[in-house]
Amino acid sequence: MPKKQHERASGMRTASPNSTSQTSISSDGDLITEAQIPSAVEDVLTSTPFVDIHTHLYSPAFGKLGLWGIDELLTYHYLEAELFRSSDIKPHQYWALSKREQADLIWQALFVETTPISEATRGVVAALNAFHLPTDRLDLTEARSFFKAQSYESHIQRVLEMAGISLVVMTNDPLDPEEAPVWLNGVTNHRQFRAVLRLDRILCTWSAHWQLLASQGYKVDEQASGHSAAEVRCFLMDWHKRMQPVYMAVSLPDTFGYPQDTVGNRLLTEAVLPACRELNIPLSLMMGVRKQVNPALRLAGDAAGRADLRALENLCRDFPENRFLVSVLSRENQHELCVYARKFSNLMPFGCWWFMNNPSIVEEITRERIEMLGTSFIPQHSDARVLEQVIYKWNNTRRTMAGLLTGSYRLLVEDGRGVTRREIQRDVTRLFRSNAESWTGLREPAADPPTRT
Ligand code: RAT
Ligand code: ZN
Numbered sequence: 531m532p533k534k535q536h537e538r539a540s541g542m543r544t545a546s547p548n549s550t551s552q553t554s555i556s557s558d559g560d561l562i563t564e565a566q567i568p569s570a571v572e573d574v575l576t577s578t579p580f581v582d583i584h585t586h587l588y589s590p591a592f593g594k595l596g597l598w599g600i601d602e603l604l605t606y607h608y609l610e611a612e613l614f615r616s617s618d619i620k621p622h623q624y625w626a627l628s629k630r631e632q633a634d635l636i637w638q639a640l641f642v643e644t645t646p647i648s649e650a651t652r653g654v655v656a657a658l659n660a661f662h663l664p665t666d667r668l669d670l671t672e673a674r675s676f677f678k679a680q681s682y683e684s685h686i687q688r689v690l691e692m693a694g695i696s697l698v699v700m701t702n703d704p705l706d707p708e709e710a711p712v713w714l715n716g717v718t719n720h721r722q723f724r725a726v727l728r729l730d731r732i733l734c735t736w737s738a739h740w741q742l743l744a745s746q747g748y749k750v751d752e753q754a755s756g757h758s759a760a761e762v763r764c765f766l767m768d769w770h771k772r773m774q775p776v777y778m779a780v781s782l783p784d785t786f787g788y789p790q791d792t793v794g795n796r797l798l799t800e801a802v803l804p805a806c807r808e809l810n811i812p813l814s815l816m817m818g819v820r821k822q823v824n825p826a827l828r829l830a831g832d833a834a835g836r837a838d839l840r841a842l843e844n845l846c847r848d849f850p851e852n853r854f855l856v857s858v859l860s861r862e863n864q865h866e867l868c869v870y871a872r873k874f875s876n877l878m879p880f881g882c883w884w885f886m887n888n889p890s891i892v893e894e895i896t897r898e899r900i901e902m903l904g905t906s907f908i909p910q911h912s913d914a915r916v917l918e919q920v921i922y923k924w925n926n927t928r929r930t931m932a933g934l935l936t937g938s939y940r941l942l943v944e945d946g947r948g949v950t951r952r953e954i955q956r957d958v959t960r961l962f963r964s965n966a967e968s969w970t971g972l973r974e975p976a977a978d979p980p981t982r983t
Contacts, residue, residue, distance in 0.1 A: 561948035564940060571935045574954045575928045577982050579696035580962040581972065582920065583855075583880055584779075584814070584911035586701050589723035590683055592712050598685065598917035599677035600670055603657060604633040606916055608650035609640060611830040616644050621826040637670055649888045656922035660692055686917065690722060693920035694928070694982055697972065698723050699776060699911075704769045705731040705742050713772050724972065725773040726814070729780040729802060732762065733794045754793045759800035766805040776971040777855060778806055779814035784835030784860070786817060788844050803852050811971045813852060815842065816883060818859030834859040834885050839866045846874035853969060855908075857883040864895045868902040878969050880908035887913065887923070892930050900938055905960045908969075 562570050588596035610632075614621065617639040624632060640651050655665045663673050690698065702725045704710055731739040736754060743750050748765050750758040766778070780802075788795055806813050818837040825831050837858060846854060855878050858867050864886075871877045879899060882892045892910070899907050909931065912923040935957070939949045967973050 556948070556950045556953065560950040560952065562951055564943050567939045567943075567949070568932070568936045570951050570954055571939070572932050574951070574958045575932055575935075576694065578955070578958050578962060579694055579982050580924060580927075581697045581699070581966045582693075582695045582912050582914070582924075583699050583908055583966045583970070584701065584726075584857075584913060585698055585920070586913065586915040587698050587723075587917060587920075588700055589698075589717070589720035590686065591717045591720065592709070595708060595712070596682070596917065597915060598682065598689075599680075600658075600673040601629050601633040602916040603654050603918060604636045604670075605629060606650065606919070607827075607829040609636055609654070611827060612648060612650060613639055614827065616640060621828075625828070633670065642668060653919060653922040653926075656925060657918045660918075660921045686722075689917050689921060691982075693912075693924045695912075695920060695924060696722065698920075699726055699970075700724065701726050701728050701779065702773055702775065703728040703731060704765075704773075705739050713769075717773075725775045727766065727769055727773055727775040727778045729778055733780045733797055733802065734782070736793050736797065754796050759797055762797055762801035763805050766801060767808075770805070770809055774971070775811065777812045777814050778802060779816065779855075781816040781819050782837070784818045784820055784837045786841055787838060788841040789848075799849075803849055806853075807851050809971075811853075812855045812878070812969055814855040814857075814880075815845075816857050816859070817842065818863060836860040836862045839863055839870060842867075842877070843870055843873075846870065846877050850876055852876060853878065855880050855969065857881045857911075859883055859885060861886065861891060861895075865898060868899055871903055871907065878906075878908060878965065879903070880966075881911040881913070882909075883911075884913060889926060889930055892927070893934065896930065896934055897937075900934065905957050906965070907961070908965050909961050 590596065610624070613619070613624070613636050617635065619635065624635070627635065640646060640648075641654070644651075646652055646655055658665045658673060661676060663676055667673075690696070700723055702709060702713070704713065704727065731742075737752055740750050740752055740754070740758075743762070743765055746765075748761040749756075750761050754762075769775075788798075802813060817839070818835055820833040820835045822831050823833040837860065839858070842854070842856060845852075853876050854874075856867060857880050858864060867879050871879050881887075882895050886892070886895060887910075896909050899909070910927045912920050914920045914923060935954070939954070942949055
């Protein structure tokens with residue numbers, strides 16, 4: 531920092547009646563200069579292992595459900611949506627191809643014939659580059675042979691290390707026909723993966739799924755009448771025993787309303803929220819999805835809509851004993867979410883979800899959150915579906931965060947208070963680890979945060 535400003539910051543401390551070295555928050559000797567702020571922030575961001583609070587990754591115990599490698603990276607649904615804008619292929623023709631053919635097609639259309647400057651395409655480039663693989667080849671031969679040579683378990687360790695994350699939170703649906711049998715056979719715990727009990731099939735499409743519960747012996751009916759809610763609660767408790775989830779989660783349409791007399795709301799208030807209270811875990815609400823506006827695109831066919839956050843206001847107020855982890859899909863909802871977080875301490879905003887996860891929007895949302903909430907929010911999750919995506923997604927987060935935090939500390943210094951490296955470490959740890967740990971079933975915040983070597 532210009533010397534004058536540093537002196538001004540220190541000078542203001544000296545002028546304050548409480549600012550002797552015994553009573554200051556930090557001794558002046560620990561203060562870093564304004565010029566040192568960017569590198570201190572960058573060092574702390576690099577050396578702090580983050581918790582990835584929402585992904586679609588799986589631990590090795592789930593076998594083929596865990597996606598990784600170049601063909602999966604290229605057939606990510608974010609890229610499939612882009613393919614149909616840059617190629618004449620029709621969705622039904624694309625779905626008829628093998629995974630390898632689909633990946634070749636996407637590589638050709640989005641990386642060879644087009645410069646990969648979109649966020650999702652640049653991500654693939656960054657992932658290849660992280661493994662020192664060529665990023666400008668006409669075909670995928672080298673990339674394919676590299677991934678083929680990896681053993682999955684050691685590859686996971688390496689990738690998580692490269693991404694700077696120590697813990698991955700999965701998304702686990704007990705009614706998913708592929709996933710449920712794995713749980714029922716017993717899943718070996720993995721040190722770096724935790725489960726989340728996902729409720730979309732129960733809360734959003736009950737009429738298509740209630741029979742699955744009935745077939746497992748739970749006394750439920752299509753209208754969720756009588757003892758149905760109590761039975762769903764038993765179902766959740768049984769699955770909690772099996773999965774040990776760190777929270778429960780649902781993605782809600784932009785039309786979600788509460789209070790409203792719907793089957794979903796009855797199950798939410800009479801089964802899910804009581805179970806979360808009893809288990810002392812939060813419920814994650816991901817609000818604003820518009821499912822299947824173009825079904826021909828399958829997973830890539832969902833869109834975003836502005837949600838009515840009064841529903842969230844009502845839930846936070848009516849259920850003060852529940853904790854809500856919330857992400858919203860529309861840019862227009864982001865400011866309201868911050869305002870509600872200031873009103874309700876049982877609300878934790880998290881992540882820049884899906885269509886929000888682009889540097890320009892991440893920067894805007896995160897700056898707004900820092901300005902309105904300080905460090906009392908969880909800035910990001912990766913939402914990774916393919917293992918190696920965590921490398922570029924977390925790299926992007928660190929890059930954007932470095933500028934934002936540097937800017938915040940500079941303003942603080944200009945306004946008259948110096949900052950120490952220890953404080954920067956405390957803030958980064960809170961944002962990217964301990965808010966998640968203390969809010970979910972992960973664990974109590976650690977006194978001394980671990981560091982990356
Ligand atoms: O970002 C995504 O991959 C979406 O398809 C969704 O999975 C979303 O993140 C969700 O969890 O519903
Ligand atoms: Zn997701």
